[in-house]
Amino acid sequence: MKEQSRWNKVSLVILKLGGSSITKKADNKFEIDYDTLNRSAQEIKSVLEKDTELQLIVVCGVGPFGHTNVTKYDLNHGIETEEQEKGVGITNADCDFVGSETVKALEKVGLKVKLISGYEVCEQKSKKVLSFDIEPYKKALDEKIIPITTGIMVPDEDFKWSPMSGDTVIAQTAKQLSPTKVVMGTDVDGIFTADPKHNPNAKLIEKITNENLGEVLEQCGESASVDVTGGMKGKLEKLAATLNGVPAEIFSLFVEKNLENTLLGKEIKSTKIKL
Numbered sequence: 001m002k003e004q005s006r007w008n009k010v011s012l013v014i015l016k017l018g019g020s021s022i023t024k025k026a027d028n029k030f031e032i033d034y035d036t037l038n039r040s041a042q043e044i045k046s047v048l049e050k051d052t053e054l055q056l057i058v059v060c061g062v063g064p065f066g067h068t069n070v071t072k073y074d075l076n077h078g079i080e081t082e083e084q085e086k087g088v089g090i091t092n093a094d095c096d097f098v099g100s101e102t103v104k105a106l107e108k109v110g111l112k113v114k115l116i117s118g119y120e121v122c123e124q125k126s127k128k129v130l131s132f133d134i135e136p137y138k139k140a141l142d143e144k145i146i147p148i149t150t151g152i153m154v155p156d157e158d159f160k161w162s163p164m165s166g167d168t169v170i171a172q173t174a175k176q177l178s179p180t181k182v183v184m185g186t187d188v189d190g191i192f193t194a195d196p197k198h199n200p201n202a203k204l205i206e207k208i209t210n211e212n213l214g215e216v217l218e219q220c221g222e223s224a225s226v227d228v229t230g231g232m233k234g235k236l237e238k239l240a241a242t243l244n245g246v247p248a249e250i251f252s253l254f255v256e257k258n259l260e261n262t263l264l265g266k267e268i269k270s271t272k273i274k275l
């Protein structure tokens with residue numbers, strides 16, 4: 001198809017900087033983890049110097065800057081009151097803050113980047129994507145500029161405004177631009193048989209494909225409650241829908257050089273997914 005041939009000269013990778021790694025999500029603080037963000041920027045710069053064919057789209061999770069505000073101002077079920085309207089403004093200023101701090105971090109190492117706020121490109125209807133304008137991403141990539149988008153509140157035909165997650169940006173860009181892979185940096189080494197922060201027996205699942213999916217889910221059942229298996233199944237189903245067949249790798253951004261190495265195609269501790 002035309003769209004695919006447009007990008008086959010370069011390798012396009014979608015990079016998610018998870019909210020759990022670039023914000024103080026675990027402490028529920030409205031703070032950026034500048035150590036992780038700045039180190040990630042350095043690693044991206046280093047990779048782009050080595051691999052001049054590589055192009056990136058950066059998607060940022062926003063951690064508490066999104067979730068805490070959405071809960072505080074009750075923004076998940078439609079906007080009706082003035083207080084909620086105010087909440088949308090505050091939330092979007094906070095999410096744009098995460099985006100602009102990411103822009104600054106990447107510019108500081110000499111990269112050309114552009115913040116594309118989700119509300120400029122995405123419209124939803126009852127929290128589901130109605131339209132997602134890919135043109136600003138194509139334009140940026142054509143100009144060798146790295147587009148950056150965060151999770152944020154976007155216009156909603158039924159709800160006035162509704163939350164759009166970073167994963168929606170991954171789903172839309174993956175569907176519309178056929179990237180070679182999606183790499184997702186988070187605060188743990190990948191997907192485990194149970195939440196590794198709460199279960200010391202949780203084991204890292206190194207590879208998930210359609211062939212071993214059943215086995216993986218069974219493994220989760222052995223080491224944890226039925227509830228977790230359900231949760232895991234849900235997590236994987238959501239991820240499969242997000243990735244739309246594009247291979248993905250989930251890894252810890254807290255481990256130095258992980259980002260650089262995975263972008264260079266080197267083996268790191270992670271979960272690789274091809275569903």
Ligand code: ADP
Pocket residue numbers: 017018019020021025061063185186187188190191192193194195196197232
């Ligand atoms: P991010 O904000 O980086 O996108 P999330 O907070 O959505 O990441 O997901 C990462 C978190 O998911 C980890 O901090 C971990 O505690 C939790 N988690 C729950 N279940 C699992 C599991 N089975 N495997 C890995 N992480 C899990």
